[in-house]
Amino acid sequence: MNEKQMIEHIPLPDLTGMQCYNQPFIVAWWSAGITSAIACKMALELYDNVELYYIHIDTAHPDNERFKSDCEKWYGRKIKTLKSRDFKDQFDVIENHGGDAVNTPYGAPCTLHLKKNVRFDFEKLNELTLFNQRTIKGQVWGYEFEAKEINRAIRHLQQYPSTKPLFPLIEKGLTKENCAALLIDAKIELPEMYKLGYSNNNCIGCVKGGMGYWNKIRIDFPKVFERMANLERKKGYSCLKKDHKAFFLDELTPEMGRMNTELIPNCGNICEVEFADIPDKNLESILSGRKSIYEAA
Numbered sequence: 347m348n349e350k351q352m353i354e355h356i357p358l359p360d361l362t363g364m365q366c367y368n369q370p371f372i373v374a375w376w377s378a379g380i381t382s383a384i385a386c387k388m389a390l391e392l393y394d395n396v397e398l399y400y401i402h403i404d405t406a407h408p409d410n411e412r413f414k415s416d417c418e419k420w421y422g423r424k425i426k427t428l429k430s431r432d433f434k435d436q437f438d439v440i441e442n443h444g445g446d447a448v449n450t451p452y453g454a455p456c457t458l459h460l461k462k463n464v465r466f467d468f469e470k471l472n473e474l475t476l477f478n479q480r481t482i483k484g485q486v487w488g489y490e491f492e493a494k495e496i497n498r499a500i501r502h503l504q505q506y507p508s509t510k511p512l513f514p515l516i517e518k519g520l521t522k523e524n525c526a527a528l529l530i531d532a533k534i535e536l537p538e539m540y541k542l543g544y545s546n547n548n549c550i551g552c553v554k555g556g557m558g559y560w561n562k563i564r565i566d567f568p569k570v571f572e573r574m575a576n577l578e579r580k581k582g583y584s585c586l587k588k589d590h591k592a593f594f595l596d597e598l599t600p601e602m603g604r605m606n607t608e609l610i611p612n613c614g615n616i617c618e619v620e621f622a623d624i625p626d627k628n629l630e631s632i633l634s635g636r637k638s639i640y641e642a643a
């Protein structure tokens with residue numbers, strides 16, 4: 347057999363359906379919130395090569411596992427879980443991260459250690475290098491079609507373009523209410539924290555909560571309230587402020603705060619965006635549909 351005949355006899359591997367190792371992929375961040383759940387569903391419909399990721403924190407409501415499994419069935423796709431190597435939850439961060447502050451004007455240390463650092467590590471792992479050719483070509487975020495959220499998305503786009511952000515809910519004009527309705531239509535029960543009346547699915551006992559939030563936590567999760575109240579005193583720092591001064595949970599009386607008028611920011615794995623409350627000049631055009639969100643960069 348000559349060389350040509352030998353080559354002809356070598357069976358060719360079947361490459362049908364095989365993913366190329368260095369094919370760039372899109373990360374869709376599933377956060378157990380209702381908007382991110384729909385953003386992930388849309389990402390799977392709109393883009394190629396999407397992988398779904400969740401950053402787990404131990405103080406997440408246990409019902410999040412049920413919600414995750416329901417979403418996985420709906421997507422026909424697994425959601426991969428990442429977790430901080432160093433800390434279990436916000437209590438662990440406050441106890442052990444080396445600084446005492448519970449929350450600061452520049453962001454909460456727990457957001458940094460439990461979410462952002464996990465994302466930074468994940469991005470580093472997926473950087474194009476000699477030894478790694480698996481790269482991220484975009485990241486999907488669940489900002490919804492609502493003025494404040496669009497403004498945050500614009501700021502995110504301007505301040506962190508390297509994350510190559512994608513905002514499918516804003517692209518398609520979907521609000522949080524629309525997202526809840528889509529989940530209900532798909533026969534997926536909303537996460538327990540929403541059913542209890544919380545506006546997002548942050549950790550139970552979120553350091554960013556206001557007085558009304560903490561009064562509700564005291565009723566729904568008394569042990570969590572007590573644990574945070576004790577930790578605040580031990581560290582000498584508080585979650586709440588009153589008249590620009592520290593205000594400790596053991597000083598909180600039941601009539602203080604109004605849960606339904608308090609804004610608790612979603613805890614995301616993006617860094618704090620600056621000027622989030624100052625409307626960008628593109629906001630009106632995006633709200634009225636004259637510009638796409640991506641034209642605001």
Ligand code: SF4
Binds near residue numbers: 403457
């Ligand atoms: S949800 Fe609240 S408590 Fe949990 S990491 Fe974010 S800021 Fe900290």
